[in-house]
Amino acid sequence: MSNPLRLLSPDSQAGGAGESDPIHFDPAADAVDELESVSGVHAGYRRAHARGICCRASFLPSGKAAAFTTAPHLQEREIKAIVRFSGSSTDPGLADLLSPAKGMAVQFLLPEGGRTNLVGVTVPVFFARTPQSFMEMLTTLNRTRAGRMSKSEALKNFARHFGESRQSLLALKRLKPPVSYAANLYYCIHAYLLVDDEGRRRPVKFEWIPDAGVQTLSIHEAAAQPDDYLESELRTRLGEQPASFRLSIVLGEEGDPTDDPTKRWPSDRRRIDAGRLVVLEPVDEPAGLVMDPTVIPDGVALSDDPILRFRRDTYAESFKRRSAEH
Numbered sequence: 397m398s399n400p401l402r403l404l405s406p407d408s409q410a411g412g413a414g415e416s417d418p419i420h421f422d423p424a425a426d427a428v429d430e431l432e433s434v435s436g437v438h439a440g441y442r443r444a445h446a447r448g449i450c451c452r453a454s455f456l457p458s459g460k461a462a463a464f465t466t467a468p469h470l471q472e473r474e475i476k477a478i479v480r481f482s483g484s485s486t487d488p489g490l491a492d493l494l495s496p497a498k499g500m501a502v503q504f505l506l507p508e509g510g511r512t513n514l515v516g517v518t519v520p521v522f523f524a525r526t527p528q529s530f531m532e533m534l535t536t537l538n539r540t541r542a543g544r545m546s547k548s549e550a551l552k553n554f555a556r557h558f559g560e561s562r563q564s565l566l567a568l569k570r571l572k573p574p575v576s577y578a579a580n581l582y583y584c585i586h587a588y589l590l591v592d593d594e595g596r597r598r599p600v601k602f603e604w605i606p607d608a609g610v611q612t613l614s615i616h617e618a619a620a621q622p623d624d625y626l627e628s629e630l631r632t633r634l635g636e637q638p639a640s641f642r643l644s645i646v647l648g649e650e651g652d653p654t655d656d657p658t659k660r661w662p663s664d665r666r667r668i669d670a671g672r673l674v675v676l677e678p679v680d681e682p683a684g685l686v687m688d689p690t691v692i693p694d695g696v697a698l699s700d701d702p703i704l705r706f707r708r709d710t711y712a713e714s715f716k717r718r719s720a721e722h
């Protein structure tokens with residue numbers, strides 16, 4: 397069967413594949429091509445969440461998750477970490493106020509070597525259920541903006557996906573500009589599985605709850621801020637004292653969807669307070685940093701969420717391109 401993603405983006409075959417050409421089959425490259433079409437190529441930058449700031453951090457696990465998982469960062473030992481806060485835009489020059497959601501990506505440096513990443517954003521759900529619908533929505537957006545798709549066709553395409561993207565669009569609409577990167581609640585969105593020492597698996601989701609509380613600005617206050625106010629605010633804040641977050645693990649129950657990042661679980665699910673992340677000081681970005689959310693240690697497993705699994709190759713593709721540029 398032909399690649400459904402490829403069929404959705406025939407324009408990227410510009411130049412024309414002749415009959416003897418090999419068939420191109422690279423959904424991750426297609427996805428990154430589409431991300432690049434949103435605001436052009438910004439050499440050296442991530443193809444999404446382009447603008448950001450890295451910090452040195454330390455995670456102090458509470459030990460309460462240890463009954464559910466053998467994962468080394470969720471036992472009792474303190475773990476060093478790198479955090480990258482970001483704006484979600486593909487354009488590193490876009491003002492903080494204009495980039496819709498914010499990101500917080502944490503890389504835990506595991507005691508026996510190796511790493512694992514937890515990547516969150518300020519909305520609880522994603523707008524696409526599958527890589528195919530992600531691509532269809534993004535190509536529709538890009539082609540409409542470039543005048544290559546009529547508005548009525550675009551509306552038809554978006555309407556087809558409205559059911560899955562509705563919650564995410566509502567959450568984006570409700571978002572107010574944050575006072576600080578340190579004053580947001582970040583949702584890691586996807587389900588994962590925690591695996592205990594007897595191999596039992598339990599579906600979970602992760603959230604970072606700010607000790608500073610969620611604090612927002614009015615649009616007037618935000619409009620008076622410099623374009624990069626979130627980075628300068630964080631530098632000033634950390635110059636005075638560390639910022640911190642609790643890692644909250646939401647325990648899924650029978651019937652909670654693990655394969656659908658557009659759906660939330662019921663709000664009464666039991667939670668474990670798994671520990672506290674202390675963000676210490678801004679640092680230069682470490683070489684080779686890729687916050688791939690599928691990099692997990694023993695004691696954690698990936699769920700059957702197709703978007704989660706798709707992210708591995710797209711993050712690698714974005715890294716390949718940006719690290720070859722200056």
Ligand code: HEM
Pocket residue numbers: 427428431441442443444445448480481482498499500501515516517522527530583584585657685686687703706707710711714715718
């Ligand atoms: C089809 C789904 C998705 C695609 C194709 C995608 C694509 C990308 C790409 C290409 C990057 C830049 C990677 C790099 O160069 O290191 C990125 C970064 C990021 N994405 Fe996604 N993403 C997807 C879903 C999500 C979801 C569901 C979340 C929410 C948790 C998310 C949150 C982030 C964050 C926070 C970053 C910045 C990471 C950092 O600071 O290094 N993405 N994404």
